[in-house]
Amino acid sequence: MDSDDEINSVQSSEDDFMDDEDSLGEDFDAVEEPDDFGFSQDKDIKPRKQAYEVDFKVWGPGQIQDQQDKQVEEVSAVIGQPTESTAILLRHARWNKERLIESYMDKRDEVLESSGLSEDKEGSASITKADDFMCDICCEDGKDLDTFAMKCGHRFCVNCYRTYLASKIRDEGEAARIKCPGEGCERIVDSKSLKLLVTEDLKDRYHELLTRTYVDDMNNLKWCPAPDCTYAVECGVKQKDLTKIVPTVTCSCGHHFCFGCSLNDHQPAPCMLVKKWMKKCEDDSETANWISANTKECPKCHSTIEKNGGCNHMTCRKCRHEFCWMCMGVWSEHGTSWYNCNRYEEKSGSDARDAQAKSRQSLERYLHYYNRYANHEQSAKLDKDIYLKTEKKMTQLQSSSNMSWIEVQFLQEASQALQQCRQTLKWTYAFAYYLARNNLTEIFEDNQKDLEMAVENLSEMFEKSTDQLAGLKVEMLDKTSYCKRRRIILLNDTAENLKSGMILIIPNS
Amino acid sequence: MANRKRIVKELSDVTRSPPPGTRVQLLDESDVHIWEVLMDGPPESVYVGGHFKIKVTLPTDYPFKPPLLSFTTKIYHPNVSNDDKGSMCLGMLRSDEWKPANRISAAIEMARNLLIAPNADDAVEVSIADQFKNDRAEFEKIAKDWTKRYAGKA
Numbered sequence: 001m002d003s004d005d006e007i008n009s010v011q012s013s014e015d016d017f018m019d020d021e022d023s024l025g026e027d028f029d030a031v032e033e034p035d036d037f038g039f040s041q042d043k044d045i046k047p048r049k050q051a052y053e054v055d056f057k058v059w060g061p062g063q064i065q066d067q068q069d070k071q072v073e074e075v076s077a078v079i080g081q082p083t084e085s086t087a088i089l090l091r092h093a094r095w096n097k098e099r100l101i102e103s104y105m106d107k108r109d110e111v112l113e114s115s116g117l118s119e120d121k122e123g124s125a126s127i128t129k130a131d132d133f134m135c136d137i138c139c140e141d142g143k144d145l146d147t148f149a150m151k152c153g154h155r156f157c158v159n160c161y162r163t164y165l166a167s168k169i170r171d172e173g174e175a176a177r178i179k180c181p182g183e184g185c186e187r188i189v190d191s192k193s194l195k196l197l198v199t200e201d202l203k204d205r206y207h208e209l210l211t212r213t214y215v216d217d218m219n220n221l222k223w224c225p226a227p228d229c230t231y232a233v234e235c236g237v238k239q240k241d242l243t244k245i246v247p248t249v250t251c252s253c254g255h256h257f258c259f260g261c262s263l264n265d266h267q268p269a270p271c272m273l274v275k276k277w278m279k280k281c282e283d284d285s286e287t288a289n290w291i292s293a294n295t296k297e298c299p300k301c302h303s304t305i306e307k308n309g310g311c312n313h314m315t316c317r318k319c320r321h322e323f324c325w326m327c328m329g330v331w332s333e334h335g336t337s338w339y340n341c342n343r344y345e346e347k348s349g350s351d352a353r354d355a356q357a358k359s360r361q362s363l364e365r366y367l368h369y370y371n372r373y374a375n376h377e378q379s380a381k382l383d384k385d386i387y388l389k390t391e392k393k394m395t396q397l398q399s400s401s402n403m404s405w406i407e408v409q410f411l412q413e414a415s416q417a418l419q420q421c422r423q424t425l426k427w428t429y430a431f432a433y434y435l436a437r438n439n440l441t442e443i444f445e446d447n448q449k450d451l452e453m454a455v456e457n458l459s460e461m462f463e464k465s466t467d468q469l470a471g472l473k474v475e476m477l478d479k480t481s482y483c484k485r486r487r488i489i490l491l492n493d494t495a496e497n498l499k500s501g502m503i504l505i506i507p508n509s
Numbered sequence: 510m511a512n513r514k515r516i517v518k519e520l521s522d523v524t525r526s527p528p529p530g531t532r533v534q535l536l537d538e539s540d541v542h543i544w545e546v547l548m549d550g551p552p553e554s555v556y557v558g559g560h561f562k563i564k565v566t567l568p569t570d571y572p573f574k575p576p577l578l579s580f581t582t583k584i585y586h587p588n589v590s591n592d593d594k595g596s597m598c599l600g601m602l603r604s605d606e607w608k609p610a611n612r613i614s615a616a617i618e619m620a621r622n623l624l625i626a627p628n629a630d631d632a633v634e635v636s637i638a639d640q641f642k643n644d645r646a647e648f649e650k651i652a653k654d655w656t657k658r659y660a661g662k663a
Binding site for chain 1: 512514515518570572573574604605608609610611615
């Protein structure tokens with residue numbers, strides 16, 4: 001399986017800070033990494049990563065902070081700037097260390113200037129009282145007024161400075177790139193100044209925002225999109241690889257999502273098809289499709305006409321053109337065979353008929369896949385209801401059959417497998433809609449059929465009554481693992497073919 | 510109100526020496542948060558001869574939030590929304606670009622400069638911007654026509 005190695009190598013060459021991971025909480029390793037002790041047979045015993053899986057790592061909030069601090073320290077040592085300024089430089093360079101160091105060595109002044117760190121005016125960043133001062137923001141003056149200015153020299157009263165920072169942090173969610181309040185000044189408020197000015201209650205929010213922008217800026221980090229989840233996932237799959245890889249990751253909170261687009265797990269369909277499909281499903285274009293399948297256009301003025309009676313003799317309400325609904329030909333040419341069109345082979349209406357037929361065919365094709373997609377989505381919802389009832393069933397089963405809590409876990413496992421398989425099946429239909437037909441499509445459809453049958457068989461067992469369930473444990477376990485196996489086979493096959501470019505996507509479908 | 514001193518100062522400054530071609534007054538003497546600007550169409554622009562009214566609304570947390578500018582006189586311009594609001598939202602008027610040290614007079618001047626040179630790349634009315642870029646003659650014709658029709662009287 002050389003495909004695995006490809007992903008691995010992409011990741012290891014890109015992620016330089018992966019080298020330091022040892023110190024940063026091994027506990028959060030979501031993927032089992034082979035401990036290489038130099039015995040080659042060790043590797044053979046380890047379960048291999050499946051073709052459809054990608055390497056990833058989950059980071060907690062504290063670890064993200066550590067990661068950030070560590071990088072700042074590293075770069076700070078190289079360029080000889082204090083950590084405060086280095087942090088600003090790194091944020092400005094969107095955490096691209098190499099490029100920052102290189103450009104800093106090349107044109108130091110320019111880099112400092114563009115990050116708002118230029119040392120044009122002397123002055124210490126501290127709160128002082130100034131003589132002959134009027135704050136440009138509130139227009140208050142007086143010798144007793146506490147004032148503050150950064151190195152740029154734009155001095156304002158501390159109250160205004162505070163209010164400004166608070167409104168940026170609280171209302172606008174800014175943190176890393178807040179500029180000096182002075183007119184036209186590009187200088188960025190560094191974290192030392194912020195510490196001096198920001199009130200206690202905003203400090204947490206500020207740090208949260210800083211971490212947030214850090215993850216947002218890193219291409220190989222993504223926030224877990226689950227509500228209230230504070231973890232971020234690291235994955236080396238690049239944006240340009242998304243046509244060939246579907247990088248599903250699993251957060252420590254249990255949420256499965258696509259690293260490429262942050263949507264829920266949509267294997268085996270690649271991101272761009274998912275986007276296309278969802279747009280297609282919610283677009284009015286399908287309404288338009290209905291119209292073209294159920295209506296015809298007047299051959300003369302092209303108004304859209306829906307036939308609402310049985311008679312084929314149509315008179316366009318708009319232009320009064322008379323034509324035959326069956327053959328689209330001019331009515332006056334029908335001769336004596338009124339109300340019974342037998343002129344189907346006539347050239348006069350054949351073009352119009354061709355257009356009609358094509359539209360109807362494409363609509364039917366779409367509906368074929370959409371119905372199955374929607375059906376699995378719906379069934380997954382119903383299965384979820386069952387899942388909620390499963391727990392109740394598990395308790396019932398314990399009391400009715402002397403089974404222990406551990407022994408009834410098979411129900412939950414089956415229910416989870418069902419959910420996951422339906423999710424996959426759902427997307428196989430969206431995927432299939434875009435597939436060009438070749439012999440691989442047939443294998444794909446066979447895999448799809450096998451998984452579907454396995455899923456329906458398992459799903460059916462859930463409808464059995466509780467007293468029957470105890471006796472079905474072995475069978476249910478079998479069916480559960482069969483479902484899982486079918487899903488892995490389907491995903492592996494598709495992932496490999498997708499990567500090798502053997503699967504063809506219909507252009508502009 | 511903490512910002513009253515600032516607003517009063519700005520108002521007295523701007524009434525004493527308003528930006529060229531403009532006059533500033535309070536819409537209602539009792540409310541310093543709503544200003545009315547009377548702007549003559551700049552002589553070097555297609556709006557020459559017109560008299561435009563602009564309402565300036567200061568938010569309660571002014572100057573930490575930008576003032577809101579809206580044309581109450583109908584105007585054909587890519588940067589002014591073509592609805593009953595006539596709002597303008599670009600450059601320093603955007604909250605992420607506004608600095609508390611910025612002055613309302615600067616915002617008024619910016620609006621005036623936009624009458625002279627519309628910014629088609631940051632337009633609120635995309636179709637007017639397209640026309641401005643691709644069919645300047647037609648744009649100027651309509652803008653002049655609207656000026657005559659809606660902004661004729663002072």
